[in-house]
Amino acid sequence: MPERITSRENAKIKYACKLGQSAAFRAEENAFLAEGYKLCLELAKGCPLKVIYYTCRAQDKWPALQALPCEQYLVEDHVAEKLAGVESPQGVFGVFGRPAARFADLPRGGRFLALERVQDPGNVGALIRSAAAFDFDGVLLSPGCADPFAPKVLRASMGAAGRMPLVAAPNLADALAELASRGVLCLAAALENSLPLGEVDPACPGGVCLVIGSEGQGLSAAAMAACQKAVRIPITDRVESLNASVAGGVLLWHFRGAGR
Structure with a gap:
């Protein structure tokens, strides 16, 4: 069972939000944040999925989320809203390693x-x-x-x-x-x-x-x-x-x- 996050001030939530908001931080951390079940699955085909956050509603809709080989957290709806920056988030968020390209x-x-x-x-x-x-x-x-x-x-x-x-x-x-x-x-x-x-x-x-x-x-x-x-x-x-x-x-x- 994934650990539950109930606070919008949780350090992991703040970290994910900063990845979504700051290009400089994404470059510094060599990582990025994505939202959406389908988008996260597509990105996982080419980028290392490090952490995934999802709501109870998303867990019920897409039970396959629990089988993803990464760190997982169950988040409350108000926490998901902070991750998304909107009032109606999709309820699935992934932190990915940025692929190297030279x-x-x-x-x-x-x-x-x-x-x-x-x-x-x-x-x-x-x-x-x-x-x-x-x-x-x-x-x-x-x-x-x-x-x-x-x-x-x-x-x-x-x-x-x-x-x-x-x-x-x-x-x-x-x-x-x-x-x-x-x-x-x-x-x-x-x-x-x-x-x-x-x-x-x-x-x-x-x-x-x-x-x-x-x-x-x-x-x-x-x-x-x-x-x-x-x-x-x-x-x-x-x-x-x-x-x-x-x-x-x-x-x-x-x-x-x-x-x-």
Whole structure:
């Protein structure tokens, strides 16, 4: 029988809450907090599950929770509300070890997605999910991107963060230059001096890296200069542009067979 936690001031609850609230603390502890039964099970496929908290209602609904090989705690509803930060939590919370991913370990001839200053958690999560769906080999994130292990990003990625190498790129332009030196075609998603998507061969035998910037700022001059080409998605004049995650999804689908 799991130990019961009845106080919102319990040290373990405070620790889990801080993981959910602070990107710096997540990095320091090399861990993160996720909420939801399905999300926690998906993340557990690729990340070490250290601790799980659940309510009596969740225990009755998902008895399989008790079989998970980790430290377990039964929490009161008001404690679950503190963990979730909302009044109607799902009642299941997991503390996970953050998976290690290094730029040096990215495969040669692979397919990559690079994000520069994409701050919206929903966009970052959706792009990670799409990259996993189309079997890309990794996602590079520049400073200024939403933390891929923040709660909102985890929900949007639907657990894909546990199965996709997510690499911090302190200097994205340098990382792109290194990929290019390995024969990877780096393509900037941009309007200026760009080719329509249909004119770009999706084969890319040496691999490909799709580079997407924030909707407000676009790509920096340095990131653009590090790319060999720019590509755009033709759209009608009914709209000015596509949402970053939608545009990224189209590009990821187009190059789903690159380097294979």
